[in-house]
Amino acid sequence: MAAIDVQRLARRYGRRWALAGVSFQVPEASVMMVNGHNGAGKSTLLRILGTAILPDGGSASVAGFDVVKQRQDVRKLTAILSHQNYLYESLTARENLQVVADHLGKSRGGIDALLAQVALDARANDLVSTFSAGMRKRLSFARVLLQEPRVVLLDEPYGALDPPGFDLIDAVIRDLKSRGTTILMATHQVERAARLCDAVITLEGGRIAA
Amino acid sequence: MAAIDVQRLARRYGRRWALAGVSFQVPEASVMMVNGHNGAGKSTLLRILGTAILPDGGSASVAGFDVVKQRQDVRKLTAILSHQNYLYESLTARENLQVVADHLGKSRGGIDALLAQVALDARANDLVSTFSAGMRKRLSFARVLLQEPRVVLLDEPYGALDPPGFDLIDAVIRDLKSRGTTILMATHQVERAARLCDAVITLEGGRIAA
Amino acid sequence: MKTAWIFVVLGVAFLVAGSYLGLFVAPAEEYMGNVQRIMYVHVPTAWNWMLAVLYAFGAAIAFLFTANAKWDARLEAGLEVSTLLAFLLCCQGSIWAKPTWGVWWDWDPRLTSVAVLLFASIGIIALRGFVDDPHRRAVWSAVATIIASVDLPIVYYSVKWWNSLHQQQSSPQTVSSQFHLPLRLNAFGVLFLMIGFIMLRTRVANMNRARETALPPMTEHAGEIA
Amino acid sequence: MLIASLRKELLLQWRTRSQFMAVFVFGAATLLLFSFGVGPNAEMLRTFSSGFLWLGLLMSSTLTLSESFHGEMENRALEGLLLLPSDPRALYYGKAIANWLQLTLLGCALVPVMVVLYDAGTTQLLKLLLIIALGAAGLSAPGTLYAAMTAQVRAKQTLLPLLLFPLIVPALLASVKATSLVILGDPMQQSRSWIALLGAFDLIYWSLCGLLYGRVVEE
């Protein structure tokens, strides 16, 4: 069974279709890249699959659960790296991850290792409000990993990262895939992502380009 | 005379030096790339040169004017593309540019051409709050061009843009340079930028790496 | 559409008849004189206001359970008509209060609960103006309407308790039978008018929503729109 | 889950504790302004003191409440928590309890200000504390719900009081009445029934708002 199954999905903002009927599948333990121009609807697609917003038409299931009717089940198994980074500005990097761990009912034990993985261990006790653009991206990536998701949705994961950061993302994606995680990634770094991906779809004006 | 002249520039946030004595020059009508890891101090450097923040030590001049003592002169000649995009969310794309033109005492005539240049002409009358990440970036780039600056400071210009957007930026940078504009660009797209640049500096922990 | 206009016409007819009787046929009241004739609109307005609030409350509950945009349109209509009625009620009451009680306003249970609900519904209408997303707008106004309606009995009883020492209202039972007919006529007049208005307003709301959600056609690939 | 949520709220509040001081000064300033409005009439001031106390607390509470969603909205952190997933009710009660604690503290801190400004003292401090705690609960429960709503739209500072104030009237009236009985003397032992009424409001608000919160924060 496909890890992500999207059928004629549609979503509108006001009087404009951001997604106008998109269908595709992502098999388990594979990496798919979503391409497309600015405003093509990539973020909208990922936000629907991550159950952050509701679709206006069609259907989609993630890890076997419907994104409208079984939102809580979908949420248990997916994590999304979004344009919004979901960080508390007035908490430190470590506290941000601790809050997530607490809400997931996880132990706080693995947090330091995660911070080291994204090269933020030296800044673990600094407030997020003092972080540079790339450091925020790193922390929100760590936040995604902390959730140990079965399906990962990455919206522009390379944005604001430095070259070692690019390599970090690549390595983690390979690792996740080898452990059976499914990854859907929207990015403009086509060449870099192509090396990782098993499949590619291109959106154009809310539809899959021919 | 160098278009940008930076001497032992330093800037701190709280007890951490974001820039710890940086010196370099950028000749007129040339393109320089600033490299460096996340948190190396690139944005801080650009914001000082754009007179958005003040340095804590050293000195810098842009187009012959000191960034501390002659801020208004510097501002007349420079434009900065910053992590903050300086856009009014509740105005449309066109109105945003009109506001800038009005404040500069420029005519509003060239705005439509600019919008077409960044491929936003179809969305000119939509509110910025409905724009995708890349569309905002395009609009703030148009905002920079509207100022007709002599010195351009670009902080991560490729971020959030799609591949045609990358090419657009490259073309515009080449064009600006051929017309005598000096460009200082901080980016992580090292290979792409290397094709454009006349010189490169790399920051590391607020210093120029050896 | 047609029925709505029939209701409006009927309402106006009843109101004209009732008001004619109330103003020119019924005798003036003993203590208050002619001012008292405001009662013929005041009391019907009050009754129907309560009905409108109930209607809005019902629509809000129905929306939360069905998520059907139709209920949102009904909620919007009910809310606005009830706001209008509450406003009229306050105006009529104030005009009446000035000569009888010597003040425009007084903090008695009825008045307070009307004022509270008037402001609450204005707040909800304002909220609707700020939310662009139609779904959110509907959910939020339904939630706010429910809370405000639950609040209504609480306000009524708490204020009653609060002011229990100096009640100023005379009791409706003292109304003599000569006043009944115009009162009844007007009550039905306002009721019909209100039903007509709510129907018309619902239609406008549905049309607004349709316009707001008017879309260029999608390809045949697209799924059904909920 | 509730523990996790409450812990987070308290941590956030601790980080922005200077806000509490600012709100307190604001409340005190409001009390002062009221006394300006009434003019130099000591007897009148004492009579209205409890009303002014609660009005001051009400005004300040909108600041506390809307601030409590500031950090949640900056990077849409609240959405992030919901997607984990977290139970919206746990998130709600965590925040409502934290806000309740802060408002109770604020109310207690404003009492001495009232005593000094309006010459309105009492010896029944425990009873006063109880009233303040119950009244603050009545503010916090719907306040947290509405703050969640308005935090997501423009003009939040305006809409929050607009929606909240009418709603809060019964709890406010009961609190004012109970407080004024405590301050001005309560020969007929009426304050008990007001306190009971206040408790009843709290019960209704705390259960109803917890149920509705999920609908408000989910799209």
Place this chain on the structure above:
Amino acid sequence: MLIASLRKELLLQWRTRSQFMAVFVFGAATLLLFSFGVGPNAEMLRTFSSGFLWLGLLMSSTLTLSESFHGEMENRALEGLLLLPSDPRALYYGKAIANWLQLTLLGCALVPVMVVLYDAGTTQLLKLLLIIALGAAGLSAPGTLYAAMTAQVRAKQTLLPLLLFPLIVPALLASVKATSLVILGDPMQQSRSWIALLGAFDLIYWSLCGLLYGRVVEE
């Protein structure tokens, strides 16, 4: 430049015009709440009416003022304008004038509410308009300055009234006094001198704040 700035402000306000309605309702609700505080005492209400009117306007004004910097701060648009460069004074006066217009309008809209709620009418409408316009100017000039300051920090909603209220007291007192003379009758023609005083405050505020604005918004 001033034209450009004013034009921008009016456009922004037009886009957020629903905010104005909301602030008005808020102001009206505040007036209602004040009368709750005083209780059912008609004579007293009339006496305090002008004080309450101005307090209500003051409360509402902080909403208008801080909202007027909301759009500027979202993407640091104000910084963007300063870097063009724009003259900070033009930016200031543009915003201050726009805020003044809005507050004057608001004050006028609140008068009928006051008349109805407090039974406090007058026939000297032109004089009242003058007082409201002058008083609104006294609110808007320092208010815009402080709103710029507080918009850049956390807890802005709290800090703005806190900083503004003490500063505004003289202008407020003069406005209250002048208004109450207009409403309650002015046998000794004192209102003239209060209006003159108000004008003098305005002159000082408007010139001083324009000078200081540049220092506040530049780093």
